[in-house]
Amino acid sequence: MHNGDFWSLLKTNGYKLGPGTLPEGREPVESKIALTQGTTIFGLKYKEGVLVAGDRRATAGTTVMYDRTDKVLEIDRHSVMAIAGVPATAFEIARVMEHTFKYYRRSQLQELSLEGKVRALSKLLKENIPMAIQGIGAVAPIYAAYDVARKEGKLFFYDILGAGFEAVEFTTSGSGSPAIRGILQYENRWGKRPLAELSEEAAITLTMRLLETAAEFDAATGGSNREAHLYPVIKLVTMEGVREIPQKTLESLYARNVVGRSTAGEPGLGIG
Amino acid sequence: MVYDEPYRWVEAVRNRRDYLEEQLSAGSPIVALPYENGVLMATLGAGTSKLYEVYDQIAFGGIGHPADLEKLRNVVLDAAHVEGFNRSPVDVTVRRLMKFILAPMVKQAFEEVLHAPYIAKIVMAEIGILSAKPLFFHLNYDGVFEEEERGVVLAPTAPMSERMAAFLNAAGETHSLSLKEALQIALRTWAVSQLPADLEAEKEAGAPPSPKELDPLLKRSLESHTLEAALLDRTQPGSSKYRTLSHDEIEQALKGWLK
Numbered sequence: 001m002h003n004g005d006f007w008s009l010l011k012t013n014g015y016k017l018g019p020g021t022l023p024e025g026r027e028p029v030e031s032k033i034a035l036t037q038g039t040t041i042f043g044l045k046y047k048e049g050v051l052v053a054g055d056r057r058a059t060a061g062t063t064v065m066y067d068r069t070d071k072v073l074e075i076d077r078h079s080v081m082a083i084a085g086v087p088a089t090a091f092e093i094a095r096v097m098e099h100t101f102k103y104y105r106r107s108q109l110q111e112l113s114l115e116g117k118v119r120a121l122s123k124l125l126k127e128n129i130p131m132a133i134q135g136i137g138a139v140a141p142i143y144a145a146y147d148v149a150r151k152e153g154k155l156f157f158y159d160i161l162g163a164g165f166e167a168v169e170f171t172t173s174g175s176g177s178p179a180i181r182g183i184l185q186y187e188n189r190w191g192k193r194p195l196a197e198l199s200e201e202a203a204i205t206l207t208m209r210l211l212e213t214a215a216e217f218d219a220a221t222g223g224s225n226r227e228a229h230l231y232p233v234i235k236l237v238t239m240e241g242v243r244e245i246p247q248k249t250l251e252s253l254y255a256r257n258v259v260g261r262s263t264a265g266e267p268g269l270g271i272g
Numbered sequence: 273m274v275y276d277e278p279y280r281w282v283e284a285v286r287n288r289r290d291y292l293e294e295q296l297s298a299g300s301p302i303v304a305l306p307y308e309n310g311v312l313m314a315t316l317g318a319g320t321s322k323l324y325e326v327y328d329q330i331a332f333g334g335i336g337h338p339a340d341l342e343k344l345r346n347v348v349l350d351a352a353h354v355e356g357f358n359r360s361p362v363d364v365t366v367r368r369l370m371k372f373i374l375a376p377m378v379k380q381a382f383e384e385v386l387h388a389p390y391i392a393k394i395v396m397a398e399i400g401i402l403s404a405k406p407l408f409f410h411l412n413y414d415g416v417f418e419e420e421e422r423g424v425v426l427a428p429t430a431p432m433s434e435r436m437a438a439f440l441n442a443a444g445e446t447h448s449l450s451l452k453e454a455l456q457i458a459l460r461t462w463a464v465s466q467l468p469a470d471l472e473a474e475k476e477a478g479a480p481p482s483p484k485e486l487d488p489l490l491k492r493s494l495e496s497h498t499l500e501a502a503l504l505d506r507t508q509p510g511s512s513k514y515r516t517l518s519h520d521e522i523e524q525a526l527k528g529w530l531k
Contacts, residue, residue: 009354106349109324
């Protein structure tokens with residue numbers, strides 16, 4: 001038996017993560033192929049849990065590959081993983097995670113602890129190091145979960161080698177993230193109220209404005225597309241589980257709170 | 273005794289059939305049937321779990337030796353998860369798990385008379401992801417399995433199984449029943465197993481036992497046993513549809529009933 005370890009079960013079935021390493025003796029070379037990349041994702045803790053969002057653009061070099069990417073992937077009832085980096089590896093890692101947690105729950109007849117889940121993602125990123133250092137498969141994900149036992153949202157971010165860090169209030173990743181990291185810090189410290197006290201609607205509004213800003217300064221981040229009714233993917237992780245905000249709701253919030261200037265009459269974002 | 277002579281093989285198989293019937297005879301039956309949101313499985317037991325989640329839309333129940341059940345459950349679990357990962361969760365179906373993995377394995381163990389057989393009978397249920405209809409399978413210790421659409425019972429002995437199945441069939445189609453109604457039918461079907469067998473044999477075939485006969489037996493059993501009930505609930509958020517009924521839900525369903 002595998003002690004609930006899905007990864008070793010996969011390995012005994014001959015599975016390898018990614019396309020494998022270079023043949024013996026070959027030097028890694030700078031990739032000439034433009035890899036598909038996913039960008040700007042972020043997570044923040046609000047009143048009822050954690051909000052995780054991502055824009056929907058996937059690029060390869062200067063080409064827009066796809067404008068409907070879902071970068072916030074539901075892993076189980078109470079957790080999501082958001083991906084920045086190469087989708088080929090990221091989707092695979094998310095799939096392994098999803099099955100790992102399910103397999104553990106069903107075979108061991110108990111839920112894997114949150115610590116165990118956080119660690120599982122570290123292990124997968126570590127498996128991916130050969131790919132990451134060859135420059136063809138780096139992923140820097142965010143993992144968000146609701147700890148049902150402790151009744152609080154938790155937020156973690158990782159570097160491409162698999163180091164996991166817990167974020168206290170918010171975290172961002174991807175090429176558009178520098179544009180919004182500062183705003184988050186500012187808003188959390190000097191905004192009308194700290195992020196942790198935001199209502200659901202205020203948190204979503206802020207999210208849409210942030211991604212709009214990231215898209216303004218980063219070509220790899222897609223903004224909202226009103227003609228095509230395309231808005232960012234926003235998922236909430238709360239006591240009740242993972243919930244995706246429908247595009248229809250985002251559409252009306254966008255029209256009300258994102259287009260044009262805030263009517264709140266205060267300097268700053270006027271969120272609250 | 274040596275069983276390697278060909279003409280003794282039939283005898284050996286008969287012996288092990290007797291042995292297995294004997295071993296299984298004390299098991300508590302499991303009832304599985306469709307209801308409005310999917311599948312309900314229920315049993316009364318001494319506390320050890322009999323119902324399990326196998327995959328997103330597949331549930332597993334068994335009576336027999338706990339270690340054997342655990343082994344078989346793990347085999348199904350491994351196969352389902354590797355398949356679901358390598359292909360897609362949609363490709364993990366109860367039919368394939370039963371026909372290509374579980375049944376051949378149980379049959380082989382049963383027929384290898386020099387090795388121990390599995391002391392187990394198994395029921396599996398599925399709510400289709402693509403098809404709307406639930407599907408049920410039950411598997412005997414010798415590898416014989418049957419496919420059902422209306423719900424199944426898994427009982428230790430064949431006569432008990434027949435009596436329970438007859439009662440369940442007499443209840444008619446359960447696909448559109450509420451959880452409460454389905455649970456009542458499941459429990460009364462279970463209670464059929466508690467009727468004295470000789471009394472049943474005396475009665476002319478035809479009329480199924482009435483609630484008046486069953487409810488006192490059921491009431492007594494509920495006091496001394498643990499009710500275990502699990503659902504494959506299509507309305508659950510996320511991909512996993514299995515859940516166990518909470519204490520509150522069971523209380524709610526039994527309230528005002530069985531006075």
